[in-house]
Amino acid sequence: MQIDWSKLFSYINGFADRKTIEEVESWREKDSRNEEFYRRTRDYYANSPTRNESFSEGQLDILYKKMLKSKRGRKRRALWQRTTVAASVILLLSAGVWWYYTGNMHDESKAHVPVHAAEVIIITESGDKFTAKQLDSGIARQVADNKLEYSARENTSEEDAARVEKQVPRHTIIVPRGKTFELVLADGTFVLLGPSSELTYPVQFDSCSTREVTLRGEAYFEVTKSSNRFAVNTERMKLQVYGTTFNVFAREKMPVEAVLVEGRVGITPENGTEETILHPGDMYSIDEAGDIKVMQVDLAEYKAKRNGYVLFNGKTIEQIVRSLELYYDVDFVHEGVVPDTREYVFSVKRTSSLREVLDVIVSVADVKFVIDGKEVEITRK
Structure with missing residues (x-):
């Protein structure tokens, strides 16, 4: 050309x-x-x-x-x-090391969502299924295409006493591959759900019990401070906090991880009694065998997530493409081992198109990509 x-x-x-x-x-x-x-x-x-x-x-x-x-x-x-045009721009911040894509060139609010991606679904206790737009406006309201906010209420001792005998309704929100979703719970807690994730939570909270949710997948939490603890249950551990910011990764066949960004959190293994207290920058990890590790990590990746970016901080191409599979609902394929095993640091706007993200990788790595529908082939340059 x-x-x-x-x-x-x-x-x-x-x-x-x-x-x-x-x-x-x-x-x-x-x-x-x-x-x-x-x-x-x-x-x-x-x-x-x-x-x-x-x-x-x-x-x-x-x-x-x-x-x-x-x-x-x-x-x-x-x-x-019949022609679609593939092009992108890359902003080089540090030669060969740090790449930062601003994503402000044009509106791509749905660039990471495949055309035929499934909808985000909310399931009630009765088994009824709704999209965010269809959910009863008296319970929650959709404040953006990818954000749902539950109604807060004034807690009173009379109401709470009456609710002790009555189970509070719970909803389950399911976010498919290719999407992320923001949720504001009734107590004001902010949750950013990652692709292929599921969260079960009460539609209201009272002052008589722990605020408790169950997670499968990945979520970033900013918990509203309260006299009641906030608990996150996963398959292998339980986190308890009063008010703090943290990220939880709980996917099948992978170690369950919790990273504390701000505040203080206590974690107890599913089949244990000993609680581990985390401090900002700590990552708690427990694998399928029950082995526990606590280490210090760089929080930049998690802070970037809250600001609308996906940051790959010292990741190999293999690790990067596995994350991209979730965010873009595609499958990366290659014969044998990916030829480039170096680690890279770069970030992209969460709303960037797949083509733009791949162009960033091609510019710094010794690989190239061929997109064929929902399949992306990786080859050496």
């Missing part, structure tokens, strides 16, 4: 440097067909900025050359309707 995709993309979205601007404008002036292609690319990204995962750049080059050979505008327009 006569113009680099990333340069054209940065020019269209208004963050190109002077040299790139001059190069793109010179390219536009060379041929009327270049100008036409530019206008269609600009309009395409304005109307649908995230549909760029279907083609490799090699395929796009072929389509572009076909368009240049076309003599009729109608034929070119028909071709354009």
Whole structure:
């Protein structure tokens, strides 16, 4: 192709440097067909900025050359309707070490959600299923496409005494692969649920008992301070806090982990009685055999998550793509071992498209990717 995709993309979205601007404008002036292609690319990204995962750049080059050979505008327009443009921009913060993608070039609020991804579902105790939009507005309200907020209430001793004899209704929220979801519980506790995660929780809290939830998957908690403890149950451990910030990772066939970001938390193994107290920066890990480890970790990864980023802090390509499978609902495949075993540090906006994330990896690693629907093949460059 006569113009680099990333340069054209940065020019269209208004963050190109002077040299790139001059190069793109010179390219536009060379041929009327270049100008036409530019206008269609600009309009395409304005109307649908995230549909760029279907083609490799090699395929796009072929389509572009076909368009240049076309003599009729109608034929070119028909071709354009079948074309999706893959391009991204990378901001280098530290050569080969720290890459930071701001994600502010254009609105991609749903870029990480596959077109046919399942909905986030809320299941009531009676077994009824609702989406966030369908849930009774008297119980909770949807405050954003990916955020649900439960109604707070004033606790009174009379109400609480009456509720001792009555079980508080509980909901279960299920977040599928390819999505994340924010939840504000009735006590004001904020929960950021990761892809392929499930949380069970009471629709209201009272002052007579522990605030208790059950997690499968991954979640980031900011617990509202209260005289009552807040407890998180997982398959292998129970966390208890009064008010604090922490991240819990509880997926099948993997060690269950809890990382304390702020405050103080106590953890008890499922089949044990001894409580371990964590301090900020501590990670508690327990594997399938019941072996427990406590170590200090860098909190940047967890703070980035709260701010809308996914940070890979010293991760191999193998570890990175396993996380991307959850966030983008795709499967990465490769023959044998991934050739690049070095560790990388970079972050991407959680709403970035898959193509953009892969472009960042390709720029620093000795691998390349071919996207075919929901399957991504990894090969050596």
